[in-house]
Amino acid sequence: MSRRWRALLGACAASAFFASAACDSGGGSGASSAADARALHQRLFVMDMHLDSILFTTLYGTDFSQPHPPPQGAEYFFKPPADLPGLLEGGTDAVWLGIVVFPLCEPQHCVDDARNTMRTARRVIADNGDHMQLALTSADIERIHQSGKMPALMGLEGAHGVGPDASNVNVLYEEGLRYIGLAHFTPNGYAGTNLLAALPNGGLTERGQELIQRMNRLGMIVDLAHTHPDSIRDALAISEAPMIVSHTGVRGVYDIFRNLSDDDMKAIADKGGAIGVFFASLWLAPGNESTVDTVIDHIDHVVKTVGIDHVAIGSDFDGFVKLPDDLPSAKSLPVLTERLVARGYNEKQLAKLYGQNMLRVFRDVEQTAARLRGS
Numbered sequence: 069m070s071r072r073w074r075a076l077l078g079a080c081a082a083s084a085f086f087a088s089a090a091c092d093s094g095g096g097s098g099a100s101s102a103a104d105a106r107a108l109h110q111r112l113f114v115m116d117m118h119l120d121s122i123l124f125t126t127l128y129g130t131d132f133s134q135p136h137p138p139p140q141g142a143e144y145f146f147k148p149p150a151d152l153p154g155l156l157e158g159g160t161d162a163v164w165l166g167i168v169v170f171p172l173c174e175p176q177h178c179v180d181d182a183r184n185t186m187r188t189a190r191r192v193i194a195d196n197g198d199h200m201q202l203a204l205t206s207a208d209i210e211r212i213h214q215s216g217k218m219p220a221l222m223g224l225e226g227a228h229g230v231g232p233d234a235s236n237v238n239v240l241y242e243e244g245l246r247y248i249g250l251a252h253f254t255p256n257g258y259a260g261t262n263l264l265a266a267l268p269n270g271g272l273t274e275r276g277q278e279l280i281q282r283m284n285r286l287g288m289i290v291d292l293a294h295t296h297p298d299s300i301r302d303a304l305a306i307s308e309a310p311m312i313v314s315h316t317g318v319r320g321v322y323d324i325f326r327n328l329s330d331d332d333m334k335a336i337a338d339k340g341g342a343i344g345v346f347f348a349s350l351w352l353a354p355g356n357e358s359t360v361d362t363v364i365d366h367i368d369h370v371v372k373t374v375g376i377d378h379v380a381i382g383s384d385f386d387g388f389v390k391l392p393d394d395l396p397s398a399k400s401l402p403v404l405t406e407r408l409v410a411r412g413y414n415e416k417q418l419a420k421l422y423g424q425n426m427l428r429v430f431r432d433v434e435q436t437a438a439r440l441r442g443s
């Protein structure tokens with residue numbers, strides 16, 4: 069019997085997925101040992117808001133279904149990558165697969181690059197159909213999870229992948245894309261990048277505004293990861309739906325351009341959004357050195373600043389990042405829960421962090437789209 073079936077048969081696990089008040093132990097999880105914390109981890113619905121495993125398939129032709137060593141020369145970053153067996157062993161229940169498009173793509177070809185990568189992602193999902201299935205709605209996520217499989221969704225990293233015409237977002241939506249990060253490492257025709265956060269005039273363009281309006285009507289989530297603070301503020305003013313930051317650190321712990329300021333975090337939370345903390349050492353602490361406790365320092369700061377209802381995880385596994393020494397792969401994810409429990413998080417809080425908050429945002433985005441379309 070798979071871990072998922074065991075989890076689904078447990079009343080607590082099933083209700084924890086469907087009701088936010090489930091399994092609340094009244095301020096403490098009762099997990100008094102590492103073994104209890106690991107059992108708790110297996111009960112939780114764990115949804116990773118951002119991982120780049122498809123990048124591995126497109127760049128190196130790696131087989132997602134098999135454990136494999138890191139590509140030669142990249143051992144420093146990957147030990148080992150987040151392949152399907154590792155994700156399953158580590159208790160990840162749902163994944164948002166990053167769709168990465170080369171930032172300097174020819175503008176008229178960028179959308180085809182995005183569509184090709186999405187085709188690869190859909191093929192990987194189909195090839196592993198015994199264990200995972202493409203999800204297109206929040207209801208799909210729940211249904212597929214109940215069936216014992218891993219719901220897999222697609223999110224674009226950088227709106228340059230939409231191409232020069234914002235209406236291209238329609239075809240990306242039809243082909244399964246469900247979030248778009250407004251920027252990646254370069255400014256594009258829609259938004260500014262936080263790589264240039266120190267420079268002024270990083271706001272949304274007119275096309276960027278149009279893109280958000282289209283996404284709101286489609287029911288597609290706006291992702292503010294990598295996005296210039298000016299564009300974040302413009303998006304907050306325009307978007308009718310809550311937004312996410314799929315993978316980020318916070319400046320309150322490590323003040324660097326890649327991370328989110330307290331003010332932006334508060335504004336995103338005020339709009340009902342979710343902030344996914346990543347495991348990328350380079351942005352978690354000076355010197356590219358971190359541990360699981362550094363990740364939790366960032367999670368803690370989000371919780372203290374905007375509350376438990378607005379925090380999530382977006383590992384950035386396989387995103388060319390050095391991971392914390394004690395969290396070297398998806399397989400080791402239970403260590404995070406173990407340390408979170410040791411630092412005072414209870415089961416209800418962990419259920420929100422690991423999946424419920426992101427699910428709520430997705431539902432809100434879908435409901436906003438239905439309202440805007442008058443249906």
Ligand SMILES: [Zn+2]
Pocket residue numbers: 225293294315387
């Ligand atoms: Zn990224």
